[in-house]
């Protein structure tokens with residue numbers, strides 16, 4: 182379980198996150214929602230050890246901020262929002278970088294590493310691109326390759342900052358299904374999303390951020406009510422239910 186207590190982050194003397202409290206349980210996909218500037222990326226970076234924090238972050242028995250970089254990389258994978266690959270490497274080699282935290286310096290990759298890489302390539306539907314040069318791929322393809330690298334890291338917590346943005350509809354659904362499959366193996370997935378339709382359908386729980394504070398934490402059905410959507414996002418939405426769950430489509434702006 183991830184247990185976050187009184188987490189605050191100050192950047193350039195500005196308090197961006199204000200005493201956040203929440204948990205993520207094993208097996209859950211938890212969506213992080215909120216308008217631009219709410220603090221989603223800051224929270225994800227803080228959890229992955231990129232910012233100094235106030236408060237406490239515990240991942241099972243570990244105090245996350247005090248783990249070494251190597252230990253952290255074996256426990257937590259972080260997929261950043263910017264997903265352009267800078268190195269002209271083969272796709273399979275980019276994904277294999279996710280295995281480095283599991284090997285001693287100079288140790289050769291094992292059959293288990295190769296299996297994890299292939300699994301990640303398949304899960305993110307990039308196996309057919311495995312021998313291409315990563316920098317020559319489209320933006321959405323590069324995004325899926327970097328997601329595969331994070332999956333190959335095989336950690337109990339996966340933090341993904343807007344992994345569905347820039348993907349075509351089929352790959353957005355594939356991404357959410359993949360995250361759900363990862364969670365159902367008993368792992369934790371924390372995913373930020375701007376697409377409320379995807380969040381309503383694929384997240385077990387959503388946490389809403391507004392101005393660096395939690396404005397809601399619960400099931401999509403409970404959290405995505407008209408009043409809260411109006412308060413947090415300033416939008417109204419159409420709601421429907423089908424056999425697979427909630428369908429939510431933002432339809433207009435609330436006049437403020």
Ligand SMILES: Nc1ncnc2c1ncn2[C@@H]1O[C@H](COP(=O)(O)OP(=O)(O)OP(=O)(O)O)[C@@H](O)[C@H]1O
Pocket residue numbers: 192193195197215216217218219220221222223224
């Ligand atoms: N290094 C920094 N120094 C000062 N303020 C920062 C810094 N990084 C981010 N902020 C501020 O923190 C707030 C939250 O930014 P953050 O990037 O976390 O928002 P977000 O919810 O991820 O937004 P978006 O949906 O646009 O990606 C913003 O007001 C931003 O200006």
